[in-house]
Amino acid sequence: MVQQEIRKGPWAEQEDLKLVNFVGLFGDRKWDFIAKVSGLKVEGEGLNRTGKSCRLRWVNYLHPGLKRGKMTPQEERLVLELHQKWGNRWSRIAHKLPGRTDNEIKNYWRTFMRKKAQEKKRATIPSSTSSSCISSLSSNNHTVDSYSPMKTGEESFYDTGGANMTDPTGLMIGEEKQGEQGYSMDDIWKDIDLSEENILLPVRDGLREEGCNIYCPPMPSPSWEYSSDTIWVMDEEKSKMFLPTCDQFFPSYEHGRAFLTG
DNA sequence: AACGTCTCCAACCGCTATGAT
DNA sequence: GATCATAGCGGTTGGAGACGT
Numbered sequence: 001m002v003q004q005e006i007r008k009g010p011w012a013e014q015e016d017l018k019l020v021n022f023v024g025l026f027g028d029r030k031w032d033f034i035a036k037v038s039g040l041k042v043e044g045e046g047l048n049r050t051g052k053s054c055r056l057r058w059v060n061y062l063h064p065g066l067k068r069g070k071m072t073p074q075e076e077r078l079v080l081e082l083h084q085k086w087g088n089r090w091s092r093i094a095h096k097l098p099g100r101t102d103n104e105i106k107n108y109w110r111t112f113m114r115k116k117a118q119e120k121k122r123a124t125i126p127s128s129t130s131s132s133c134i135s136s137l138s139s140n141n142h143t144v145d146s147y148s149p150m151k152t153g154e155e156s157f158y159d160t161g162g163a164n165m166t167d168p169t170g171l172m173i174g175e176e177k178q179g180e181q182g183y184s185m186d187d188i189w190k191d192i193d194l195s196e197e198n199i200l201l202p203v204r205d206g207l208r209e210e211g212c213n214i215y216c217p218p219m220p221s222p223s224w225e226y227s228s229d230t231i232w233v234m235d236e237e238k239s240k241m242f243l244p245t246c247d248q249f250f251p252s253y254e255h256g257r258a259f260l261t262g
Numbered sequence: 263a264a265c266g267t268c269t270c271c272a273a274c275c276g277c278t279a280t281g282a283t
Numbered sequence: 284g285a286t287c288a289t290a291g292c293g294g295t296t297g298g299a300g301a302c303g304t
Contacts, residue, residue, distance in 0.1 A: 010272075010298090032289055055290075056273065091292055102292070107271055114269090268302075279291075 007048045011057055018047050019054055020062055031055040060101045067099030071108055079105055080112075 011019075022034045031051035038047035038054075047054065060066075071079070075097055082093040090102035090109075097105065 008274075029290080051289075052275090052291090053273080059291095060272070088293065103272075106293075111270070264304105266302105266304085268300105270298105270300085272296105272298090274296075275294085277292085277294100280289085282288080283286085 006050055008053070011061075015047060015049070016057070016062055019049075019057060022047070022054075023058055023062075028055075028058055060103045063101075065099055066101065071100070071104075075100065076108070076112075079108060083109060 007015075018038065019034075022038050026034050026037070031054050033051075035047065035049055035051040035054050038049075049057075078097060079093060082096055086092055088106075090106045094100055094102040094105050
């Protein structure tokens with residue numbers, strides 16, 4: 001067995017194609033198996049990636065059900081509401097946003113809170129000094145990092161926590177955290193409503209779940225449910241890219257799952 | 263046009279949860 | 284029940300492109 005060096009970093013198109021093929025053959029559960037099998041030096045077909053890396057690439061980028069592009073106002077609102085409720089449970093939140101990944105939501109939230117922080121700074125600090133303040137806040141590319149609890153021992157400012165994030169009883173204790181952070185949900189909604197000039201559709205007429213007023217679009221969750229009505233939407237380019245393998249991929253994909261699950 | 267800064271996003275790392283033996 | 288292997292999650296980082304001066 002020839003063990004090749006594990007690759008890291010950005011994925012090449014060829015790697016993506018190979019991964020799609022392997023997932024088609026073996027399903028999207030046995031990542032270590034896929035990594036091992038694909039790592040074999042068979043006719044130069046090896047991926048030489050870790051199982052974790054393969055899974056991440058599939059889940060965050062290659063999965064056909066993924067939406068691309070900016071979050072819609074509805075999605076943004078939903079993220080904020082769910083984050084208010086659940087805290088940094090990105091995966092859980094992602095399950096309520098079909099086509100969005102936990103990574104995407106996490107990144108969105110991070111960006112959102114950073115903007116909020118900057119806006120607040122601008123609002124509280126006179127304009128004459130705001131620039132220096134902001135620049136000091138973002139002394140490097142990762143403004144948030146200086147607030148990271150990992151480094152400072154303080155709570156990350158973009159972590160509002162959720163009702164059951166810090167309280168195992170599930171009691172609502174988020175308000176206190178909001179106070180620390182300085183942004184209540186009302187503030188956030190106000191800002192959003194202002195910035196969007198009421199382009200938001202009413203969201204409270206939608207489905208409700210778990211007793212909260214959360215709109216859940218009636219879309220099949222690509223989160224990873226492979227029902228027959230799953231939306232297999234891909235960029236046109238990607239679709240073309242995968243075309244040569246699709247014929248074998250999609251039938252064999254289901255076949256592969258059946259094979260694995262018995 | 264050149265440079266510096268900012269934003270976004272893909273990917274990695276470390277830890278935890280879960281299932282198999 | 285203990286142990287191990289694997290999958291999954293959340294936090295963090297690095298780089299590319301956008302943007303401003």
